[in-house]
Every structure is written in structure tokens, then in C-alpha cells.
Amino acid sequence: MTTTAASEVLVEADSGILTITINRPEQRNAMSLSAATAIAEALTRLDDDPELSVAILTGSSGTFCAGMDLKRFRLGERPIVEGRGFGGLVEAPPAKPLIAAVEGWALGGGFEMVLACDLVVAGSGARFGLPEVKRGLAARAGGIFRAPRVLPRAVALEMLLTGEPITAQDAQTHGLVNRVVEDGAAVGTARALAASIAANAPLAVRASKALALDSRTWTDEESFGRQSAYTDPVFASADAAEGATAFAERRAPRWQGR
Template identity: 65%
Template sequence: MSAEPEALVTERGPVLVITINRPAQKNAMTLAAAKIVAEALDRLDASAGLSVAVLTGAGDTFCAGMDLKRFAEGERPALPGRGFGGLVEAPPKKPIIAAVEGWALGGGCELVLACDLVVAAEGARFGLPEVRRGLVARGGGMLRLPRRLPYAVAMELLLTGDPIDALRAESLGLVNRVVPSGQALDTALDLADRVARNAPLAVQCAKSVASAARDWPEDEIWQRQAVLSDPVFASDDAQEGARAFVERRVPVWRGR
């Protein structure tokens, strides 16, 4: 086994960059890598100095899914309560952006689906080929894909195992940006910086409401939103935002 960590975690100001680091294996996910990802996401949510994460893969592939060799040996790259890759069942409270070069297959595609924003290189491909291996996309593919894509398109991907390219993924709303090959990470970092400039309580509230509201009963949506949004309007940061606007200066957020 390589002495290199199977995932790398670095801080770039308020942005936490998580890199799956198995390029020779197309960044196939392992239990060791999943543990590093989970620890990094805990760090993201616990640190007042971190606002957003970017998830990417080393080399020319995002993630080819589960390491089938290790799967055959009995390893499962999932953690209790966190799921595949330490992410899919428990995304962070703060935003996370996928920077995709090359293939995002199987569990790799499910990692993308667990992210809030997606930047893809022109050569990126997204697919859920589990049915071709006698498996199913239980790391969020069957749950999230029909919510992110038109039902018929999602079912085609799930039932055939065929992938789609970055441009079609963008046209269907799965991807935010398609960029030249080799530029996915830089573009994702730029997008992350734009998110990080904003008030942290407001950003987290926006993510919480947007991700949860689809499951709220229609007659409770405004009350449930108020529970999450009232503290934002009552915060010191809300006052700071108004003052900074009036004074024509950059706001200084305190996260309170």
C-alpha cells in the first residue's frame, strides 16, 4: 500500500479543499479515504474560520466509485451514519462544491449528488453503472438523481448504467459550470471564494431551507422556514450587512 494519504485536506483561507488521492486507481474510494473525508467535513462544520468545502480528485479523474478489488476482499468504503465516502448520508451544514475532472462513476457520481454546486471539466462524465455489476446505487443515486434530473432521464441512467457527458449534465441542471479540462478545481475555488464572502449564518440557513423544504408539509413551510430564518434576521451580521451597505464598505462578518 502507498505511504501517501488516500485523501488530502488543505485550507485555502476560508475554503477547505478535500482531494481523493488515489490517482493510479482512478481515485476509487476506500475506507481509509472515507474516514479522512468525514473528519474533514466535521472540521469544516466546527471551524468558524471555514465557510465552504471543495471536493475533488487527484489527477485526471474525480472518483471511479468503490474500489471493487477491496470490495471483493470484504471492505466497504462507508461509515455508520455517514455512508459512502464519509459524505453521502450526512453532507455538511456548510456548502460543498464538487470539482470534477474525468469520470464520476457509481459512488463517485453519488458524491457529486451530495454536493451543493458542481463544476465540471469538458471531459467529465457522470454515470451510475451499478446495475452492470449486480449492484444498485444505494449511496444516494436512486434517491437524489430523480430529484436533480427529469424522472425519465434519471431512470435511463439508473437502469442502463450509461453515462452522460458534462455538457448534457449542464443542460439538465446537474452541473453549474462546464470549463476547459484542467480548470475544474480553479473554477470551483473561485466559486467557493464567492460563497465565502457572504454572511456565514445566512449561507448556512439558505442551504438548510433549500435542502429540507421539499419534504415539508405544504401547510407548514412558512413556519418551518421562520424557525431557521428568524435567527438570521436577528443576528449581529444582519445589522452589519445593513451598516456596510449604507457606509459603502465591505462587511465584516462575525457569524453571530
């Protein structure tokens, strides 16, 4: 296990899982440029390191992220990384799976970072909101168009137009959240979920995520016609042969990622 710390973000690698923790508790983990840069670097590491399979994004001290640091915004700072967008994430999520482990508030850009993740685990007291209209702003880090994709249209519009948050329970009911757990248990549950992903063939996981996301606007006919570019390399891989062999021999597979 290795642990490194940028000034405002903690990054820990263990058993193929990279845990990224926003660590600005006095600002309720509001996003700064330095934190966004550290997150972007961690996500690049995730995709480049064959020993890493999945990442968890969370916040310290019982808060996920309160959005953009408005005090720094007033001074002209924007927590935007070129090529990655707000928080070093929203415009270019990693190719490998990313799980949000949410405790407390995920507001504004913080919620938009959640929307850029693949799976979400939330403490029962978590709250998700897009309060930009209350500050004379707009949710342009993906919230305006991603929220209506994962939430019912009426629910997403109410969040966007009133600025009022929803609960973890409502978020789960509407399909945004995979698991609602006791407060304080989000990271532990996310790690168990991440371990389930990390146990699988990395090429298959990566291709499955890519195709699931890229095909959102395709018809079924287009999807069947275009999926071979994603799935043929998986079926032709050494890992596919290993999966069948391990099943026949009743043992755990030994993935090579090729």
C-alpha cells in the same frame, strides 16, 4: 494556508475554503475505507471551524472518483463511515456548502458523492454514471433516489437501468452541473465560486442551505410556517446589523458569524 495529508486524501485550507482531494490516482480515485474516513474527518472540520465557510471536493490526476474500490470490496471492505455513509459523505453532507469539482469520471459511488454536494463544476470531458447494474449491484449510496430529484425522471431512469453515463454538457442541460469549463479548470472555477460564497454572512449561508434542502417536500404553506426557525436567528444576528451598516457606509462587511 495549511496542508495535511491522510494516506489517500489531501486536505488544504486557504482563505476560508477547504479543498479535499481524493488521491488514489492508480485506482482512478476509487473509494477506500481509509479515504472515506479522511473525507468524513475533513467535513467535520469544515462544520466545526468558524474560519471555514465552504469546501471543494475533487479528485487528483484528472479523475473525480471511479466509485467503490471493487478489489477491496471482494475482500470484504466497505468504504462506509458510520453516521456518514459511503465516502464519508452521502448520508450526512456538511451543514456548510460543498462544491464538487469534477474532472474525468464520476462513476457509481463517485457520482453519488457528487449528488450529495450542493454545487457542481465540471471539466468539459467529465462523465457521470451509475453503472452498478452492470456489476450486479444497485446505486444504494443515494443514487437511486437523488438522481431523479436533480435530473429529469426519464434521464435518471435511463442512467440507473442501462448503467450508461452522461456527458458534462448533458448534465448541465438537465440542471445537475452549475458550470462546464475547459478540462483542468474545474478546481480553479470552483475556488472562484467558493470565494463568492465565503464572502457572504456565514449564518445566512448556512440557514439558506438548510432551509432549501429541508423544505423540498413541504408545501408553500408549510414552508412559510416553518421557515422562521431557520431565518429568525439570521435576522436577529449581529451579522444582519453589520450587513445593513456596511451597506449604509459603503464598505465591505466584517462578518462575525453570530
